[in-house]
Amino acid sequence: GQQVMQIPQYQHVQEGEDFTTYCNSSTTLSNIQWYKQRPGGHPVFLIQLVKSGEVKKQKRLTFQFGEAKKNSSLHITATQTTDVGTYFCAGRARGSTLGRLYFGRGTQLTVWP
């Protein structure tokens, strides 16, 4: 069945260091979304990637979707304490533009000042 794996599970960085989380699917995805969940909060949508090889940037965040549409990454440049939280990727199965999302386990980011 469809599975989305995400690594690492935890990442601790010093403020100013970079951070990357990786997402891998067992099957080809239609699209992939990224969410951020602050401690005690709920997931908040960050971005959606649809095209093979797509790269999108949001200020210090860079999102990539692999050529085969089976993997994705989120890179944060020069982390800040406001980046603390758990980052989830969530993919849709090939052929589906709506409906069920398969979430990864998330990467919990801690930023030390």
Added chain:
Amino acid sequence: GAGVSQSPRYKVTKRGQDVALRCDPISGHVSLYWYRQALGQGPEFLTYFNYEAQQDKSGLPNDRFSAERPEGSISTLTIQRTEQRDSAMYRCASGTGGADTQYFGPGTRLTVL
């Protein structure tokens, strides 16, 4: 405007009791999703509605779980004969149905004693 709301925010019940969890989506949102999220895990898909039609219920763990959205707005997730393993955070999300960014609610923390 108002976001997704869920009630109750916390529910403690005894094993064997039925519970009903309510989700009030963002006004005008056509898609509505239910997820279950265990501590340290990503949201796990339960079911999905487009307007009032339940499009996918493949994530419901067993027949004790059911959901409805009779008028295409508010939705109720019902768990019959609750068991301790049902204890989790239950999250609702709504979307416009287009690009289908999902807007999550604050969740209902269910504890089954």
